[in-house]
Amino acid sequence: MVNSAFFCPLSHEGVLAVRGPEAGKFLQGQLTCNIAYLNDSHSSLGARCTPKGRMLSSFRILSEGDGYLLAMAAELVGPQLADLKKYAAFSKCSLGDESRDWARFGLSDGDGALVALGLQLPREADAVARGNDLVAIRLNDGRVELWVPAGNAETLQGRLATQLREATLNDWQLAQIRAGIGQVLGVTRDLFIPQMLNLQAVGGVSFKKGCYTGQEIVARMQYLGRLKRRLYRLSLDADTVPAPATELFSPVHGSSVGEVVLAARAEHGCELLAVLQEDAVADGRIHLGSVDGAPLATLDLPYTLDRDREIQR
Numbered sequence: 248m249v250n251s252a253f254f255c256p257l258s259h260e261g262v263l264a265v266r267g268p269e270a271g272k273f274l275q276g277q278l279t280c281n282i283a284y285l286n287d288s289h290s291s292l293g294a295r296c297t298p299k300g301r302m303l304s305s306f307r308i309l310s311e312g313d314g315y316l317l318a319m320a321a322e323l324v325g326p327q328l329a330d331l332k333k334y335a336a337f338s339k340c341s342l343g344d345e346s347r348d349w350a351r352f353g354l355s356d357g358d359g360a361l362v363a364l365g366l367q368l369p370r371e372a373d374a375v376a377r378g379n380d381l382v383a384i385r386l387n388d389g390r391v392e393l394w395v396p397a398g399n400a401e402t403l404q405g406r407l408a409t410q411l412r413e414a415t416l417n418d419w420q421l422a423q424i425r426a427g428i429g430q431v432l433g434v435t436r437d438l439f440i441p442q443m444l445n446l447q448a449v450g451g452v453s454f455k456k457g458c459y460t461g462q463e464i465v466a467r468m469q470y471l472g473r474l475k476r477r478l479y480r481l482s483l484d485a486d487t488v489p490a491p492a493t494e495l496f497s498p499v500h501g502s503s504v505g506e507v508v509l510a511a512r513a514e515h516g517c518e519l520l521a522v523l524q525e526d527a528v529a530d531g532r533i534h535l536g537s538v539d540g541a542p543l544a545t546l547d548l549p550y551t552l553d554r555d556r557e558i559q560r
Contacts, residue, residue, distance in 0.1 A: 252356035253414035259323035266314030267340030281453035292451035300464030305431040322433040350400030360410035388426035414417040421511035427548040434492040497527035
């Protein structure tokens with residue numbers, strides 16, 4: 248099912264825009280990623296944190312026109328917009344919700360469709376190709392996000408349908424889970440520091456840029472700390488998909504040892520990403536909802552954690 252070529256609308260996310268001559272300078276002091284690395288051919292994952300290093304949002308960011316667009320969970324756009332406006336009062340930039348201005352589609356094994364649309368997208372992660380009012384972004388696992396002005400969405404969807412089958416959002420999120428890309432949602436806001444979602448391993452944190460909100464905590468964890476909770480991929484033999492923020496338990500502790508980050512139906516049962524305590528994973532007995540709940544099994548992630556490589560960004 249999910250390994251075949253498909254496309255699907257990415258209607259679960261919204262778009263926050265920051266525009267103006269000081270948009271980059273403003274965002275550089277707010278986000279974990281390095282704005283200096285962004286250009287017409289390169290995008291990035293990233294996050295915005297509290298002063299204590301807890302993630303308020305995670306997103307895909309790209310440069311566009313006179314500013315930047317951040318795609319994040321739709322329910323976070325409003326709160327992030329209101330919060331950022333407090334800090335942007337003295338910067339020459341404007342902020343807005345451009346969710347209605349853009350339509351976004353996810354493509355799996357869809358490079359042939361891109362060629363038919365006149366786009367040549369490099370294979371490296373975070374690469375961007377533009378043309379014919381389209382923006383294509385290469386994701387870490389080879390999938391593609393395709394952005395188009397909302398007025399052209401119906402035409403584009405029709406053209407994609409001649410090349411690929413239209414799948415459900417579940418298929419897209421299952422591929423995201425298998426790529427090991429966590430995401431902050433409304434119910435998990437302010438729960439995780441970036442390293443708990445392995446964001447530093449997938450290019451979403453820069454340790455060479457200047458200060459940003461929460462930077463001290465994030466850097467201290469990378470250089471001096473020992474992370475006891477991080478993102479894992481798991482399987483669950485159940486038909487019901489657990490909701491984000493559902494607690495996970497282990498006999499190792501009498502209380503919760505983690506939370507579901509993202510979950511989707513798989514060919515057999517469900518797969519999910521969850522932030523878990525290392526000792527519970529080492530023990531191997533992890534259960535959904537309670538110590539007597541359905542058992543989960545750990546699965547491999549497609550990348551490795553390498554602190555030395557991560558701090559070079």
